[in-house]
Amino acid sequence: MTLSMTDSYRVRVTRRLRLTGSDAREALLGGSLVLPVIVVMGALVFFPLVMTAGQSLFRIDPMRPGTPFIGMTNYTRLFNDPEVRAATANTLWLVLLAVVLETLGGVAFALLLQSMGRARKWLLAAIILPWAIPSVVNSLMWSWMFNPTYGVINAILRGLHLISGDFVWSNNRTAALVLIALVHVWKMLPLTAVIMLAALQGIPAQLYEAAKIDGASSWRTFISVTLPLTAGPLAIAMTQSTVTAFNLFDEAxxxxxxxxxxxxxxxxxxxxxxxxxxxxxxxxLSILVMLASLAVSSVFVLRGRGETHSE
Amino acid sequence: MSEALSLRLSEALTPAKIGKGVLIALVLLWSLGPIYWALNSSLMQPVDLTAVPPHAFPPAPTLKTYSGLLGLQGAADNATGASIWPHFRAATINSLVTAVAGTLGTIVVAALGGYAFARLRFPGRNIVFGLVVATLAVPGYTVIIPLYRLMIKLGLVDTYLGLTLIYMSAFLPLALWLMRSFFLSLPKSLEEAAQIDGASRLYTLFRIVLPLAMPGLIATAIVTFLSVWQQFSVPLVFSPTYATKPLTVMIPELASRHDLNFGLINAAGILAILPPFVVVVFLNRFLVQGLTAGAGK
Known part of the structure; x- marks a missing residue:
């Protein structure tokens, strides 16, 4: 670490001693390489974003004449809109269910994978597969499994005498939300599992040996060694779970x-x-959703910026 | 002899090992069960699909649904299937073209930009990178309304070019983040040695850095390809006709037809997950690398 720091310091010094134009040329090259990024993101993300923010202060409605400036009226109306309130409540429930299930399941899957030998590769492939499947296809597959009459889930529940007849999942708000969350979790849990597996593999084996010598139980080891050392990746995984569930569209x-x-x-x-x-x-409404999403994911961004600064 | 064997067996089958075996079975059931069920249903005769309780295996397996979907049977044999093939073919081509074009465009721009963000010093570097990465949290629909008007003005709605550009803007942030972290993880010494030998920055990038970063480039390409392949909300707005409509928009339309055929939907779903399946089975190592680097190593 110290070595590489002195190394890069030396390089910087020698570079400064060399051609005076070298910094300018580096900046020019950097700018040119980044130019396509700036053009694409500027034209297709930041320009529309600014337009969205600006136009949200006007009344733009093809059904009504003119586009008068109405200030914050759209925003104040949103807070009293029953549809928006219902959608907000639904989204918060989905986020809660998704984050809890993905975190618990993802950590459990990662621990299981970590404890495996040669077969790990294959189990990992099986676990990742749902993540790679388009959420549309995944939703259709699950809706067939949850079909009230012909679905396999209701057949199992009937066999266990938990329901009788055709339980229609979409007729019950709680059941319908749980189903959507479940389908979403099926797809996103693998990401948490993979992130946590990488974090687990980064823990030095000596720490576990030390805990064993100290006579710590496996639960105690998990709490005192595993969790603190994987807190960073866990926070990242939970952040991405939150943002993804917050922006849930396809499954619902x-x-x-x-x-x-x-x-x-x-x-x-x-x-x-x-x-x-x-x-x-x-x-x-989309501006408000974006602000909420940005607030949640500031963990991501702060980490990214921290990395840039430390470099 | 048999005593030794039973001893070995009892050693092998400790309660912990049995418990772990049960856990692995449950994980496999959760991860692969729904896919198996779709496959199972896609191979059934229509009459077996509506059996109560459902069949765990197709009692009389048939590929009829697939051959109907793929236009391999005469119109007289299955009228529904035969009429679906032209749409299914168009949607498959559209999915492939947009996924490949979106991936190529994204990784080329991300590889060059990622290198600049990782290694070169230029004014505004940190601000530009921070802003671009922050858009990871911007929901697509925040920009989609003005974007739609822009695309109409440029005549790019329902064109491959328009979709490719939108996908590039959507997946560049993650690809840039990935490429930058791959470049940062490479040792600087090789580049510095090349520069001291008088190689130009660009020569160093293309001849030394990019070949070393190839696993990262493949990982980024895979993650991008799978992201575009599964896109639904963007083509829902920007692909109104079969000029560009992908499988993800076409397949749910099958479900909303009045002659609802679950075998057909499951078969179409199974075909749509073949490319991701191939990627996960054969390129798993790169995929895992991409996913974990994406978590912000």
Missing amino acids: WILGGASLDTRSLLIEVYMTAFQNLHMSYGMA
């Missing part, structure tokens, strides 16, 4: 459509802007 759309029982915030944005054509109202 395929399984619940426009139903208010399961409508997520992004479905609400889609319905408002593209089905009901209240363009600027939808924009205002």
